[in-house]
Structure formats: structure tokens, C-alpha cells
Amino acid sequence: MTALTMPARSEHDADLRPLPWRRMAWVTWRQHRIALAGVVALLGALAVWLWIAGLQLHHAYAAATACHPASSPACGDLVTSFNAMGGILANGFILQALPALIGVFAGAPVLARELETGTFRYAWTQGFGRWRWTLAKLVPLAVVVAAAAGAISVLLSWYYQPYLAPGNQALSLNEWSPLAAGLFALRGIAFAAWTLAAFAIGALAGILIRRVVPAMAATLTAYTGLAFAAGLYLRQHYLTPLVARNLFNPPGTAFIASQWWTKGGNFAFAGRPPINLMMQFCPPSAVGAVGPGKPSEGTLWQCFAQHGYTLWTSYQPASRFWPFQWIEGGWLLALSVLLIAAAVWLVRRRAA
Amino acid sequence: MNVIETSGLGKRYGGTWALRECTLAIPAGHVAALVGPNGAGKTTLLNLAVGLAAPTAGIVTVLGGKPAGSSAALDGIAFVAQDTPLYKNLSAADMVHLTRNLNRHFDQHYAETRMGELGIPLKRKAGRLSGGQQAQLALTVALARRPRLLVLDEPVAMLDPIARHDFMASVLTAAADDGMSVVLSSHVLAELERVADYLILLSRGRVQVAGDVDDLLTSHRMLTGPAAEAGRYAERPVVHARRAEAQAHLLVRATPDDPVPPGWEAHPVSLEELTLAYLREPGAAALPGPARGRDAQPSEVTK
Numbered sequence: 001m002t003a004l005t006m007p008a009r010s011e012h013d014a015d016l017r018p019l020p021w022r023r024m025a026w027v028t029w030r031q032h033r034i035a036l037a038g039v040v041a042l043l044g045a046l047a048v049w050l051w052i053a054g055l056q057l058h059h060a061y062a063a064a065t066a067c068h069p070a071s072s073p074a075c076g077d078l079v080t081s082f083n084a085m086g087g088i089l090a091n092g093f094i095l096q097a098l099p100a101l102i103g104v105f106a107g108a109p110v111l112a113r114e115l116e117t118g119t120f121r122y123a124w125t126q127g128f129g130r131w132r133w134t135l136a137k138l139v140p141l142a143v144v145v146a147a148a149a150g151a152i153s154v155l156l157s158w159y160y161q162p163y164l165a166p167g168n169q170a171l172s173l174n175e176w177s178p179l180a181a182g183l184f185a186l187r188g189i190a191f192a193a194w195t196l197a198a199f200a201i202g203a204l205a206g207i208l209i210r211r212v213v214p215a216m217a218a219t220l221t222a223y224t225g226l227a228f229a230a231g232l233y234l235r236q237h238y239l240t241p242l243v244a245r246n247l248f249n250p251p252g253t254a255f256i257a258s259q260w261w262t263k264g265g266n267f268a269f270a271g272r273p274p275i276n277l278m279m280q281f282c283p284p285s286a287v288g289a290v291g292p293g294k295p296s297e298g299t300l301w302q303c304f305a306q307h308g309y310t311l312w313t314s315y316q317p318a319s320r321f322w323p324f325q326w327i328e329g330g331w332l333l334a335l336s337v338l339l340i341a342a343a344v345w346l347v348r349r350r351a352a
Numbered sequence: 353m354n355v356i357e358t359s360g361l362g363k364r365y366g367g368t369w370a371l372r373e374c375t376l377a378i379p380a381g382h383v384a385a386l387v388g389p390n391g392a393g394k395t396t397l398l399n400l401a402v403g404l405a406a407p408t409a410g411i412v413t414v415l416g417g418k419p420a421g422s423s424a425a426l427d428g429i430a431f432v433a434q435d436t437p438l439y440k441n442l443s444a445a446d447m448v449h450l451t452r453n454l455n456r457h458f459d460q461h462y463a464e465t466r467m468g469e470l471g472i473p474l475k476r477k478a479g480r481l482s483g484g485q486q487a488q489l490a491l492t493v494a495l496a497r498r499p500r501l502l503v504l505d506e507p508v509a510m511l512d513p514i515a516r517h518d519f520m521a522s523v524l525t526a527a528a529d530d531g532m533s534v535v536l537s538s539h540v541l542a543e544l545e546r547v548a549d550y551l552i553l554l555s556r557g558r559v560q561v562a563g564d565v566d567d568l569l570t571s572h573r574m575l576t577g578p579a580a581e582a583g584r585y586a587e588r589p590v591v592h593a594r595r596a597e598a599q600a601h602l603l604v605r606a607t608p609d610d611p612v613p614p615g616w617e618a619h620p621v622s623l624e625e626l627t628l629a630y631l632r633e634p635g636a637a638a639l640p641g642p643a644r645g646r647d648a649q650p651s652e653v654t655k
Contacts, residue, residue, distance in 0.1 A: 016424055023453040030446060031439065117440070121433035122490075125402050126454035127426050127497070140358065174645070 019128050024136030029320075032141060035106045039145055042101065043152045050152075054159040055087055061162035064173060076172075082162075082337030083174045094183030095156065098200040099191070100223045102145050107202020108215040110137060111343065115210040124347075131348040138340050142199050149195035156186045166253055166318075178321040181231040188325035193332035198223045200339035207346045230328070238327045241314040246305055248298040253318035262310045273304060281307045353380045353416040355501045355533040356401050360410035361461050362557075363396050370396040371557045374410070378535060378550065380500075382564075383527055385548035386537040387627055392554040394537040402431040403536070415500060427456055430494035434505045436487045440479025444472055444489055451493040463496035484515030491519065495526050502526070504536035508543065516540070520547050545623045553627065555634040563638065565623060571638075572626050573580065575602045577616035591636045592629035603629040605638065 004280070029036075050272075060082045067075035088094050111134070114120040124130035160183055162168075168175035176183055187196055202219040209215040236257045250256060260270040269277070282303035301311055354377040361374040364441030371393035378384045386394050399405040400412050403421020418425045438447055444467060452458040467474060470492070472485050481489060487507065494502060502523065508516040521541060527534050538544065546549070551568060553561035561568070572591070582593060594601045603621060612618045621629075630636055 016427065018423070019454070019456060027450055027453050030442065030450065108362075117438055118435060118437040120437075121404060122433065122437050122439075123454075124404060125426060125429070125431040125433075126451065127423070127456050128454040129423055129426060152566065 016115070018132065021136055023189070024128065024133065025140065027351070028137050028140055032090055032106075032137070035109070036075060036141070036144060038298045039102055039106055039148055042098075043148050046098070047152060047155055050155050050159050053087075053089060053157070056266075057082075057159065060085055061165075061173070065171065070171060073228050079172050083172075089159070092160065092180075092186050095186055096182070096194075096227055098152075099149065099195040100220055100227075102195050103198025103219045103223050104199075104216045105204040106141065106145055106261045107110075108206050108219045109201035110141065110206055111211050111347070112206035112210060112212045112215040115207070116212050131344050134344045134347040135340075138200075138203050138343060142196055142203075142271045142336065142340065145199050146192045146196040150189070150192035153187060153189075153191035156191065160187065164318075166251065168222075169252040176289055177253050177255040178318050179235070179255035179316050179324060182323075184235065184324070185231070185328075188322070189329040189348065190325055190332075191327040193336075194227065196336045197226070197332045197339075200336040200343075201226075203272070204339045204346075207343050207350070235324065235328065236316060239316070239320055241316055244315065246301075246311050247313040247315075248301045248305075248311065250313055251318070255316040255318075257316060259311065259313050261304070262312065263308055268309060273300075354378060354400075354413075355380045355382075355384075355416075356412070356414055356535060358400075358410060358412045359415070361397075361400060361407055361412050362409035363393075363400060364408040367452060369408075369557050371400070371554075372409070374554075374559055376478060376552060376555070376562050378533075378552065380416075380533045381531065382499055382550035383524065383534040383536070383548050384550035385544045386552045387544065387631075388537075388554035388560075389537065389539070389543070389631060393557040394554055395505055397554065397556075398503055398535070398537055402429055402503055404431075411442060427505060428500040430497045430499035430501075432487075432490050432494050432505070433504045435510060436490035436507070438478040438486055438490055443475055443477055444481065445474040447478055447489060447493055448474075448496070451497065451556060455497050457498050459496045459498055462498075463492055466492050466495070482515075484511055484518065487511055487515065488522065489518055493521055495522075498530065499532060501533045501535065504534065506537055506539075508538065508540060516543065523547075539623045541627055544627070548623075551623070551627070553630050555631070556648060560634065560636070561630050561638045568626060568638070569621060569623065571605055571607055572604045572621045573604055573608070573610075574619045574621050574625065575604055575606075575612065575616050576600070576619065577602075579612070581613075581615065591638075592633045606612075615627050 016350040060078070064075070065076040067078050069075065111120075114123060120130075123133055126133070128136075140263070156254045163174055163176045163183075164178055165175070179189065180185065185191060198219070201222050205215040205218040205222065206212075209218055236255065241257045244250070258270065261273070273282075278300075282300055305311065356376070356378045357372050358376055362372040363370050364372075370391075374393070374397060386397065388394050396405065400407055401414055401420055403425060406421075412420045414420050414425045415428045418428075439450070448460070448463045448467070450627065452460060452463075464474075467489070470485070470488050472481065472489055472492075476487060478489060487510075491507070504523070507523075508519055511519060523534060523536070523549065526532060536547075549565045551561060551563060551565050552559060576599055579595050579598055579600040582595060582602060589605045591603045591605065593603075603625065606618070608618075608620075630638070
């Protein structure tokens with residue numbers, strides 16, 4: 001069949017130092033360049049969009065803040081038009097899907113596809129060794145997707161800058177807390193950390209579930225659950241909230257955890273006053289027409305205060321943005337390392 | 353040296369034992385065939401030997417005592433799994449390069465020359481090669497690692513007769529040239545006679561027959577005689593009895609020197625006949641080879 005002969009292999013070559021890691025770099029690149037190109041294309045398209053939309057937003061913001069006198073109808077139009085901008089980017093929630101997409105499409109298939117198509121029987125019987133193979137795939141891919149996300153979050157920080165300027169409230173411009181659920185995870189180091197965590201969730205789901213599509217679905221579910229849990233419950237407890245008494249007009253940059261009322265030292269009610277109390281003490285006629293926005297709400301609160309109620313506000317000030325970033329980035333990094341280590345450990349001991 | 357040695361080896365998936373109480377030793381320098389019905393535990397045994405699976409019970413070592421799956425073992429064993437898995441979206445050249453990067457030893461020249469001889473286009477994606485070419489590509493990258501043991505799991509099951517012939521010819525050439533040992537599982541019995549010189553027959557997760565093919569063939573005879581006497585014929589341990597209308601065919605353990613009873617004729621058996629006889633009688637066992645363990649008394653036969 002073939003005239004080729006193979007040179008006899010010498011027996012003294014049992015030099016069993018592990019193969020150098022750089023050998024795997026080519027392998028990882030060759031096998032995952034399409035996924036990486038997809039990530040870059042997705043983020044690149046987003047970057048272009050953010051850049052164009054961001055220029056318009058910044059321009060509208062500059063026009064609205066520079067307008068004099070602020071009370072003129074022309075300035076009011078500029079304020080209204082700034083507040084109406086943003087479209088689906090307006091509250092930042094849609095962008096939380098980005099780490100999920102990266103986890104689902106770049107993370108979940110890395111191991112699941114090998115197991116689904118049977119190529120793990122090839123890969124894990126090569127001389128490189130299977131746990132080193134797994135580590136040499138997951139770590140560089142994780143670093144690359146996290147770095148790409150970190151780059152895009154610089155742009156996201158710039159995009160959302162106008163909403164975060166203190167003093168917007170006084171000009172009736174939209175003002176958000178940097179700790180707001182939709183915004184916090186897009187800026188600083190949190191976005192890269194969430195992307196890393198989504199990738200790690202995907203990788204672990206891949207080895208646990210061993211099929212690509214179910215692993216993707218599991219990744220999406222787990223990431224969404226974690227992101228909601230962090231945004232709604234966990235984040236506000238990173239540091240003990242400050243509690244203020246009769247803070248009728250909290251700064252727009254503060255993140256309000258909860259508000260409640262006391263009367264004569266006893267708990268009265270939480271949140272907005274019940275309608276019957278409102279009609280009893282502070283009907284709309286007494287506090288002026290209740291329109292939208294906080295000032296009139298503040299008037300209502302003051303009216304309640306005059307009737308012996310005390311308002312308590314538990315909140316996180318905007319100055320805690322960076323401590324919160326480090327806390328969130330820290331636990332997400334620890335979680336990601338743990339998940340990737342678990343994936344490597346499972347590959348190492350997994351019974352095929 | 354034994355290329356694969358197991359002792360009391362067992363593997364359980366959930367509540368089912370895929371392999372149990374498996375004690376065998378496959379000596380180096382053979383093309384050993386692992387035969388058995390579906391579900392007999394062939395793939396499980398091979399997965400344990402190449403380190404893809406971990407044993408539930410017992411021990412498996414390879415290449416003269418190295419733990420299966422250890423880096424020394426991975427280094428010396430090339431494994432071509434069932435359906436020859438390849439990265440379908442990589443080109444043939446990339447598969448070669450990939451394997452080179454993942455191994456300490458790789459004969460690039462051998463791989464490229466062999467692909468040229470086989471007419472496998474290097475630029476074509478592995479997924480777009482024919483079934484025979486995919487199998488040959490998987491074999492080429494395995495052989496270019498210059499393994500001391502080549503393990504093949506059902507290598508030809510999916511191939512047409514020509515591709516099957518070419519594939520096995522490649523394996524035999526490489527084994528002859530390099531002194532490489534081969535362990536392959538198959539249920540294509542016709543192929544075995546030409547290929548294998550060592551046979552391991554697995555049945556229901558246990559070793560039923562293990563030994564050198566020549567030894568097995570010389571220690572079994574096919575006796576043909578009157579059907580009426582077949583029931584009384586008990587001088588030799590009978591592996592399998594097949595009765596036609598007037599005549600009975602008994603596959604027995606006997607050497608050519610053993611006397612043949614009057615009215616009976618003795619014929620040598622083929623490997624296929626021998627294998628089929630044992631496959632039909634899962635209770636019978638013959639473990640004359642170098643296998644060690646409690647089941648391995650020479651010439652032990654039960655009916």
C-alpha cells in the first residue's frame with residue numbers, strides 16, 4: 001500500500017517534561033478564531049453604534065446645559081429632546097445581554113462541542129494531556145473576551161457620561177445614579193468581570209451538559225439569574241447603606257435602597273403613602289397638582305412631615321461607585337476562576 | 353512487555369457494568385483483535401486503556417506498567433476512536449499541524465508524504481473528505497506520532513470494502529515497519545483472519561477467550577460425525593455443537609495429535625469459525641494465553 005517506512009523510535013527519548021504551553025496557543029487560535037472573530041465583530045458593530053449615538057447624545061446634552069435662560073420654552077424643548085434620546089440604550093438594560101451572548105456563543109461551545117462531536121476522544125488522547133489542554137483553551141479565551149469587553153466598557157462609560165453629571169436634576173435633565181441597576185454593570189471593571197463570568201459559566205455548562213445547544217440555554221439561564229440577583233438584591237448590600245432622615249429630595253446620583261415612614265417613633269408604612277392617608281392629610285389640593293417628577297413628590301413628602309411623619313431613606317451614595325466596582329469585580333473574578341478550575345477538574349477526572 | 357495489562361478491571365456506568373472482572377495481558381509485538389458482540393465492553397476496555405475513562409474497579413496499565421492516561425502513556429499510545437473523530441472545519445493540513453503541536457514526537461515528513469500518496473487534498477476541510485479519506489487522515493496523524501501502541505476502536509465499521517482493505521493494509525504496513533503493537537476492536541470477523549495474530553474475545557463484559565491466534569487454531573478442531581452419537585460424544589470439551597439432519601459438527605478443544613473417535617472426521621478450524629463458535633456459547637471460555645488471574649488456568653473449558 002505504501003512504501004513509506006517509519007524510522008524506529010528511540011527508546012531513550014522518554015523525556016517527559018510537559019509540552020510547552022505555547023504549542024497550545026496555535027491550537028486554541030486555530031480552533032476558536034471564528035468565535036473570537038464573532039465577538040470582535042459584535043463588539044465592533046456595537047462600538048460604531050455607540051460612537052455615533054454617543055456623539056448625538058453629548059451634543060444634545062451640551063446644547064441643553066448651555067441654553068440660557070433655562071426657563072425659556074426653547075431651552076425646555078432642548079431638555080425634552082435630550083430626555084427623549086437614547087432609544088433602547090436609554091436605561092442600559094439591553095446591553096446587559098452582551099456578556100450573556102458572549103458566554104452563550106463563545107463560552108458554552110468550547111467544551112460542549114468536543115463532547116458532542118466526539119472529538120474529545122482525539123484531543124484528550126494526545127501527548128499534551130487533557131487538563132492542560134483544557135486550561136490552555138479556557139484561560140486565553142477568557143482573557144481575550146474579558147479584555148474585549150473591558151475595551152467596550154470604556155466606550156460605554158463615555159456614552160452614559162451625560163446622565164451622570166450632578167446637577168442634571170436642577171435643569172430637569174435625566175440624572176441617574178452610577179449605581180443604578182442598568183448602568184452599574186456597564187462601566188468600570190464590572191462589564192469585563194461579567195463577561196468573564198458569563199464565559200466561565202458557559203465553559204462549565206459545556207462540560208457538565210456535554211451538548212452545545214442545551215449548554216447554551218443553561219448558560220443564558222444561569223447568567224440571567226445571577227445578573228438579576230446581583231442587580232436587585234446583592235449589590236445594595238455590598239456596604240452598609242446610609243440612612244437619612246427627612247431627605248425629601250435625594251440627589252439623583254444616590255441609589256435609593258428603600259424608604260419608609262415613622263410616626264411617633266413607630267413604623268408607619270414603607271414606600272409611597274397609602275391613598276387613604278394621602279387623601280386624609282395631603283390631598284392634591286393641599287400640595288398643589290401632583291405632576292410628574294420629584295419636586296412635587298418632595299412637596300408631598302414635606303406635607304406628610306408637617307403631619308408628624310418622619311421619612312427615612314436608606315441609600316448608597318454615588319461616591320461608593322468604585323468601592324462597589326472593586327467588590328463586584330472581585331467576587332466575579334473569584335467566581336470565574338472557580339468555575340474554570342471546576343471545568344478543568346471535571347475534564348481531568350471525568351469518566352468518558 | 354505487555355502493551356495492555358488489566359487486573360480485575362471493571363467499569364460501571366450508572367447501575368450497569370460495561371466491563372467487569374477483566375483480567376488480561378496483551379503482549380507487545382502483536383496485532384491484537386478485540387472481538388465481541390455489541391455491548392460486550394470492547395469500547396469500554398479501550399477507553400480505559402487509553403485513559404479516556406477511569407476504572408470503577410481494578411487496575412489497567414499500558415506499555416509495560418505505565419498507568420493508563422499518564423503522560424508517559426499518552427506519549428506512547430495513539431488512539432483512533434470509533435467513527436474517526438476529526439475537527440470537520442479544519443483542513444487536512446491543519447489536522448496534521450494540530451497533532452504536531454499536541455505531541456512530543458511527530459513525523460511531519462511521514463504525514464505529508466503519506467497524505468500525498470493517499471491523494472488526500474491538504475487544503476480540503478476534513479468534513480468534506482470522503483469517509484475513507486477521513487479514516488486515513490485520522491490514521492495518518494496517529495501513525496505520524498510514531499506510537500509504540502496503536503489503539504483502534506471499530507476502525508473500519510463505517511467504511512466500504514475497498515476503503516476497509518486499504519485502511520487495514522496501512523495499519524499492517526506500519527506495524528510491520530515500525531514494530532508497533534496494535535490493538536483493534538472489530539466485529540468484522542472476515543477481516544480478522546488476515547490481520548490479527550492475537551485474539552481477545554469479550555462477552556457480557558468479561559474475557560471469554562484470549563490468546564495467540566496460531567495457538568488457538570491448533571488447539572481447536574472441528575469434528576464431523578453421525579448426529580446420533582453427538583450427544584454421547586464427551587471425550588473432548590465441546591465448545592459448540594451444530595447438528596444438521598444426519599451429521600453433527602462439534603467444535604472441540606483438541607490438538608491435531610489427539611485421537612479421533614471412529615466414524616468421525618477432524619478438520620482444522622478457521623479463525624472465523626472459532627470466533628463464531630465462542631460468540632454463540634458465551635458460557636465457554638478458553639484462556640490459554642499469557643493472561644493471568646483466577647480464570648486463566650490453561651485449557652480450562654466449560655460447557
